[in-house]
Amino acid sequence: MSRSRGDAVIGGGSPPTSPGCLPGLCSNIWFWRCTTGILAVVAVLILCIHLAVNSSSGKGSSGSPPLEPCPADWLYHKRKCYYFSEKEKDWDSSQSFCSSHNSSLTVIENQQELKFIMKITKQDPWIGLHKTGEEFHWVNGTPLDTNLLAVKGSGECAYIESAGVSSSGCSLTRGWVCKKTS
Structure with missing residues (x-):
């Protein structure tokens, strides 16, 4: 077949x-x-x-790190996000703004961070340092390490100026710097 x-x-x-x-x-x-x-x-x-x-x-x-580790209008530096305001508010309102953005007024951790903020800022912004009694404390509750920085002036709230850190009345309006972890 x-x-x-x-x-x-x-x-x-x-x-x-x-x-x-x-x-x-x-x-x-x-x-x-x-x-x-x-x-x-x-x-x-x-x-x-x-x-x-x-x-x-x-x-x-x-x-x-992720491509966009910080929100828009925030600056990324050494695994932290910084917001440098262009508006001015009193110290409490500045801290409230930072809190509403899941951050706080900046707590300076070392000399490099202080130099970075002094280099970037164009004004004398509030930072997260204020008097509690007779001593300065950061917004996170940590007392100021005077070996890290000295605060000039007799005010209750601290800000950064070209010569270092100074203090004034908390009701004065200034720019501010918020900080949070990226």
Whole structure:
């Protein structure tokens, strides 16, 4: 019995091959197509998991900070976000503004930060230092370390000026500097 190419194989034997196919290869074409499809799905899932892990940790794949670590109009510096106001308010209103933006008036942590703020600011802005009794305390409750900085003046609330830190009456209006962790 002779078979033509289009005849079905009945009772065993090998299936017909397509023109241009090597024997045995084309019979497995569906296997290879399925394998390729599964590998593609697995690759997409791995990519999605990688992106989800990196976005939930807040870091890019290189461990660098997010592209926009601070809100608009805030300045990023050494893993902190700073807001330098252009308006003027009294000390309490300035602290209220900062609080409403999940931050506080700036607590100066070291000489480098003091120099940074003095370099950036164009006015004499309020910072988060005020008198409690006879002593200056930061808004976070920490007492002032006089080895870090000295406050000139006899006022109750502190601000930064070109020569360092001074104090004045808290009801005077000035610009202010808010700070928060990025």
